[in-house]
Amino acid sequence: MSHRSGDGVGGTEEKRLVRPSGRFSTRAKQSLSAFAHSKSGLIGVAIIIIFGMMALFAPVIDSNNPITGTNLAAPYAVPAWATIFPQYSHYPPNLQELTDSTFSSPGALSAWSFKEGPGFSYGWQAFPVTGQRALSYIIANKGEGSLSVNFTGTTASTFNLSQTFSYTKYDPPNRFAFSTFVYPSIAKNVTYTVTAYLKTPAGNVYTVGVAQSSPLYSGTWNQIYGDSLSNLLSYNTVASLQGLSKTVFDEHGNYTLTLSIAVSPTEKGTDLRLHVGDMSFFIFGSAYGVLGTDNQGRDIWSQFVHGARVSFLVGILAALVTVAVGVVVGLAAATYGGLVDQLLMRVTDIFLVLPGIPLLIVLISVLDRTPIFANNPGDYIWLVIFVIAILSWPTVARIINSQVLSLKERPYVEAARALGAKKSYIMYRHILPNVLGLIYANLALTVPTAILTEAALDFLGFGSGLITSWGTITSYASQNCAASAAYSYCWWWFAPPGVAIMLLSLSFILLGNTLESIFNPKLRRR
């Protein structure tokens, strides 16, 4: 060794001698630097990384549940940022109109005006019984305190609790809801009702909250509730077609909300003690979040972010299975040749000419009934991956097969045979390194096929409805947007998943093409 170090060619060159690893690292370095010089490859990787991070951190990015998180805003809300456009500029966001509505301290009562009939008394009281926060706009009592109302009169009487708010900046909302809870602790010798009203600037009065049970139960929280899209429709008659919410908030000005408790004594010795919990008058935003809402008021951004997970999972796993099967079949056929080759390749041809989507639909519909998938809908995604792989492997098998067949005839392979190399050695040392690049490229190029197929299946309704994928989003969008000219055809609903499917597919194609050109120098200058 020592005599060589002096002749000026030792040093770095000897490091290349470390047999497989040394050579691999030089090649990997060359490939990487070639990749760094490919603009389209870098763009592809950048897009993949962006969507990949989105998929990876989906629960962190958006904590809303994409499936069950309904009523986050009004249905068909546009994205919040869309209010920069003139036609959306006066769309209301989510608004909680009442102030000091939780009665958290005695001072909170000053935000309200009271009109008590004979026999009524009221005051602030710390009330230890708390209710549950069910949804953002329904709160029984947070526990800080409550308004305590007592009646000991002898004649029918009414207690009104009011607050006035102004609604001047925004267009009429698509939906509003009122909610409060009352807790009757004692109700002796009385009948009573609790109802909420809203008075518009023009003086029209609408019922906005009614007791959900009648009579109210003592010793528990009773909800007084009204939703402009459901129960209030039967308490208010609206002439206009634009819906209750739009009719009520058609005017700009001061609106007054009144919670009215009407009591009639039945016998002498009346005693009614009740607590009013947290009050809420919620205007559902017509502009919400990053990507607005769907027809059920669900956050489309959270569906979009979670959809990236499905597309990545299906895309990458299906591509892996596809390429694995394709490489095994292609390699085996080329290696063994003869009858094995003919049989494998004819089977490949048969799969190649099968019509893709119809076959997938049939397969999914049939396999769907098997116990594995029928009992656990979460496993449905594995079924989708499986059937996509079944359909896509023949292309890969053909490509790998023809490449190996061509490599097998290269003179240097014959030279290796002449040196006494076994088939396995030739496969490993001479053929596999030369198809490896092709395998990588095919892996990248199969991903978009899988993503598109999965999206197509979901769009057609054969995917798993339980999983919010980009395909499912477009499917729901197309079902619900068709008649929604009133909601600008909800572009914020179907466009993002469509663009994302396209971008992610494109990015993998860019990556695949770059890999292909790196590993196949003949394509390098195109």
Added chain:
Amino acid sequence: MTEADYSAEDNLIEVRDLVKYYPLKTGFSASILGSKDFVHAVDGVSFIIKKGEIFALAGESGCGKTTTGRCILMLVKPTSGDIIYGGRNIAKLPDSEVRKLRTKLQIVFQDPYESVNPRFTIYEIVSEGLFINGLVSTDEEAMERVRTALSSVQLTPPEQFMFRYPHELSGGQRQRVSVARALVLNPDFVVADEPVSMLDVSIRAEVLNIMKDLVDKLGISFIFITHDLAVSKHIADRIAIMYLGKFAELASAEELVANPLHPYTQALMAAIPVPDPRAEKIKVLVKGEVPSAARIPSGCRFHPRCLYATEICVSQVPEFRMVSQDHWVACHYAGQVGIATQK
């Protein structure tokens, strides 16, 4: 039909009635039913390679000379025939046994650009056979032998070449790497398959002289496959002329050049360019083109192109016979037609 005169101890390899047919149809049905049509690539050739000789196989493209070379090395399995080497018929040996003989029987390919793996360094290319056959166990041993082999093909200093990649070398240098890859295994016998046909004329002589030196120094036998009679004349001890899978003529290089007996050999000789503008040129002595090896003409397979063909040439296959000392020819009219009589 064997060259019985050669004493057995001089013989390195004896080829008897070597036949290689390729099926014409390779498809799904052919793989099940078998093919009926064959390309007669090599159709019964017999010869002996002596120790330390250069045996040239010359002929037009498609005459079967390359197939013959590959059959001898068992790179292509012959359809029938015997190849005797070291007292054993290697044509009948199983693959695993043949593999053990690989170090002794080597090949140099035609295309210096394709016959080395572009991903390997020169060191890896040359040492590959050593590692495959377990002749060395460490890189140090391998380097020593690779260095010697590279020096012997005048790639000096070897250190300057060992760690380069093939694409950094010229065609001639690559072809010498190819020769070194064969030599490093200390073979008895090397098939050189048109080793200089892809090289510039200017570097052909260099490579040829290296090969000739190696024969002289190491006593290796060569089969030198070529379509260039001028080259074979320069390098070979004996020359065999092949036509459509059979030998047309076989003689020592001097004898064949001085006294070509087969009309085909005469035509090939006449086609060699003479570096003298005033030299009298003999006109083209063949007509037409080589027939397909799938449809071999009846009788003498050269008859459709032969200017002297008669009835007997169409109907009877000429015997490959010895007409003078070690001069074999397959022609009914050997010595009676062509240049020999015109002189």
